[in-house]
Amino acid sequence: MLKTYKKEHGKTIIQYLVVDFNGQILESDDVLFSNVKAQNITDINPFFETLIPLLETDHEDYFFNCIHLNLNNKSITADITLKTFNKEKYPLLTITDLSSHYKHYQTTAQVRNESVINSQILELKNSYLREKEEFKNTFIANFSHELRDPITGIITFSDILTNTPLNDEQQNYLQILKSSSNFLKKMIDDILDISKIEVGKLKLVLKPFNIRELLNDINANYSIRAKEKGLEYVSTIDEKIPTQIGGDAIRLRQVLTNLLDNAIKFTEKGSINFNVSLNQIRAQKASIHFEVIDTGMGIAPENIDSIFKNFTQINNPLSFKGSGLGLAIVKYLVELTHSKISVETELGKGSTFSTNINFRLEPESKQKAKPLKKTITKPIKQDKKYNILLVEDSEITQLSVLKILARKGQFFLDIVSDASEVIPRIENSEFDLVLMDIKLKDQWGDEIAKKIRQLPEREHKRVPIIALTAKIFSADLKKYKKAGINDVVKKPFDEITLINTINKYLK
Amino acid sequence: MKISKKVVLIGHFGVGKSSLIRRFVENTFSDDYKVTIGVHIFKKKVAITEEDKDISLVIWDLEGNDDIRDTRTSYLLGTHAYIYVFDVSRPATYMTIKDDIDYLKQHCNKTLIKIVGNKEDLLTKEQIKQLNKEIEPLVDFYTSAKTGNEVDELFSKLAMELI
Ligand SMILES: Nc1nc2c(ncn2[C@@H]2O[C@H](COP(=O)(O)OP(=O)(O)OP(=O)(O)O)[C@@H](O)[C@H]2O)c(=O)[nH]1
Numbered sequence A: 001m002l003k004t005y006k007k008e009h010g011k012t013i014i015q016y017l018v019v020d021f022n023g024q025i026l027e028s029d030d031v032l033f034s035n036v037k038a039q040n041i042t043d044i045n046p047f048f049e050t051l052i053p054l055l056e057t058d059h060e061d062y063f064f065n066c067i068h069l070n071l072n073n074k075s076i077t078a079d080i081t082l083k084t085f086n087k088e089k090y091p092l093l094t095i096t097d098l099s100s101h102y103k104h105y106q107t108t109a110q111v112r113n114e115s116v117i118n119s120q121i122l123e124l125k126n127s128y129l130r131e132k133e134e135f136k137n138t139f140i141a142n143f144s145h146e147l148r149d150p151i152t153g154i155i156t157f158s159d160i161l162t163n164t165p166l167n168d169e170q171q172n173y174l175q176i177l178k179s180s181s182n183f184l185k186k187m188i189d190d191i192l193d194i195s196k197i198e199v200g201k202l203k204l205v206l207k208p209f210n211i212r213e214l215l216n217d218i219n220a221n222y223s224i225r226a227k228e229k230g231l232e233y234v235s236t237i238d239e240k241i242p243t244q245i246g247g248d249a250i251r252l253r254q255v256l257t258n259l260l261d262n263a264i265k266f267t268e269k270g271s272i273n274f275n276v277s278l279n280q281i282r283a284q285k286a287s288i289h290f291e292v293i294d295t296g297m298g299i300a301p302e303n304i305d306s307i308f309k310n311f312t313q314i315n316n317p318l319s320f321k322g323s324g325l326g327l328a329i330v331k332y333l334v335e336l337t338h339s340k341i342s343v344e345t346e347l348g349k350g351s352t353f354s355t356n357i358n359f360r361l362e363p364e365s366k367q368k369a370k371p372l373k374k375t376i377t378k379p380i381k382q383d384k385k386y387n388i389l390l391v392e393d394s395e396i397t398q399l400s401v402l403k404i405l406a407r408k409g410q411f412f413l414d415i416v417s418d419a420s421e422v423i424p425r426i427e428n429s430e431f432d433l434v435l436m437d438i439k440l441k442d443q444w445g446d447e448i449a450k451k452i453r454q455l456p457e458r459e460h461k462r463v464p465i466i467a468l469t470a471k472i473f474s475a476d477l478k479k480y481k482k483a484g485i486n487d488v489v490k491k492p493f494d495e496i497t498l499i500n501t502i503n504k505y506l507k
Numbered sequence B: 001m002k003i004s005k006k007v008v009l010i011g012h013f014g015v016g017k018s019s020l021i022r023r024f025v026e027n028t029f030s031d032d033y034k035v036t037i038g039v040h041i042f043k044k045k046v047a048i049t050e051e052d053k054d055i056s057l058v059i060w061d062l063e064g065n066d067d068i069r070d071t072r073t074s075y076l077l078g079t080h081a082y083i084y085v086f087d088v089s090r091p092a093t094y095m096t097i098k099d100d101i102d103y104l105k106q107h108c109n110k111t112l113i114k115i116v117g118n119k120e121d122l123l124t125k126e127q128i129k130q131l132n133k134e135i136e137p138l139v140d141f142y143t144s145a146k147t148g149n150e151v152d153e154l155f156s157k158l159a160m161e162l163i
């Protein structure tokens, strides 16, 4: 009974073979494959060639697992053993058919290998994309950075030119020159902002500021801009808005001017409305509502999402100028304040952009102490002459600074463009102030500043240092401060900013 | 006398060992991946025209793994030549190449070893050049089982050296 059951239901099937020392088959029980007697095992499957040199070994057991064999047109997966007895007896070969066992094993291995390979490929793809993205953003950041020196040159010299005797025609050309370079500067700033946004480097700097002043300033500007285009400009500013609040004034101005620029750009006739109102004051926070309403061309519903994306301009790109980044920057900045920008629009009728932004309420006492501090410029002694050292390798910037300072008639300017000359020059003269470029050819300006601060002589190491740079991420600013730099003038700079900053540090 | 030599293909899984053999033996290719378990054995005669001789290559297609030290040693008995295959598009398959080759050399010195970077069709010429600089020891062939590039050359060269 057991024997029959075993034969009918037993899963493993084993074939026994006896072979001579050359691999000729002497005996076989033909369980798996029949009629093999008198054949050589190597003719059955090339696997057995491996066994031939082993047949004459002395009392050895060899195991071969998971061998695929084609026998009598049937494929099986088997474990094979070889038992040898030296010359006294012929070797014994067993072949155990484990096909169904190994089939299961194959399925498991398939799943495992595929998932490992997929995750490797995904990882590779991601790192490739990340590298590409990073390369692009650094490239853009560096490139726009490089554009700033020449632009600074153009803007400063246009300013200087304005104050020279010019006839009407020349004045007109100069106006065009100025507005074009300002436009170019704005585009470069936008691109730089976007590249900072993409690498997550753009952060808000929260400080107390006077929001009424900011809004009045914007209104003064944009009422003129609107009028120039023949548009009506209406602005309502809620009386209840606190004067002094905490937030990032520069970025707020950027959001509002980008929205207003956009409104004016896309409106051919009608009006621009700029409204600011107080939603509520709660838990030391003021929520303020801003809206910009235009009567321009409006936006088709399917395009609303894409206006906030980078490098997109919905309308024919040829007919409107600009980087096309303004609204993308607005959206990002607004989101940085944990708010949202919304747009209501109707094609041909106009659009309303609005947002609610939370600001910190500044306590009364602080309000009085803080304001205006920045705008006070200390009068400097009119008769005194000051020695200033400029460390800068860009000739354009050298010239700009030279012209600005020369017009004041109060400064002697010494210029060094080679980083290694800075320390000896300082040690051998008495400067009242150092203007320091940060990105010099072979050294960083903040590194030089550190060295200055370590000089032995008190007068030398205490000299005020002002950095001239476009690198003003907050991490950079911290680094400058740590290096002992007193202040930073952002490139491109104008005459007033540069002179005011210098004056702050002169005795 | 019939000359017959045992050639073992070894390397991480999915690098294209089975595909290289299929290209060489049947001149076909499939994009589907069927994981090999255990070993498949193929035999192909190669004519060495220069010497007017034939040689049979008994080619062992081993299952790939993460670490070639996990390979069952019985598979390696009596090997005449190894083809160590990696996948040029997956760094994980050639990260440990130096150790792997050292292991093979130690395990069976004097055995011929060929190092093969497969799937060269997935990279540009420039990328292959770059990769070749990074990989030590020297790679003998950059093949593609998919296009057939350098596959016959690999096995012919091996056959020549085995005679
Ligand atoms: N593009 C390209 N794909 C290839 C090439 N060679 C193999 N492949 C693909 O790579 C996958 C794995 O190929 P296999 O030949 O099964 O790899 P293997 O080394 O035998 O894998 P294991 O048996 O698991 O060790 C399959 O999807 C193949 O189609 C090649 O030269 N180029």
Ligand SMILES: [Mg+2]
Pocket: B017, B018, B019, B034, B035, B036, B061, B062, B063, B064
């Ligand atoms: Mg395989």
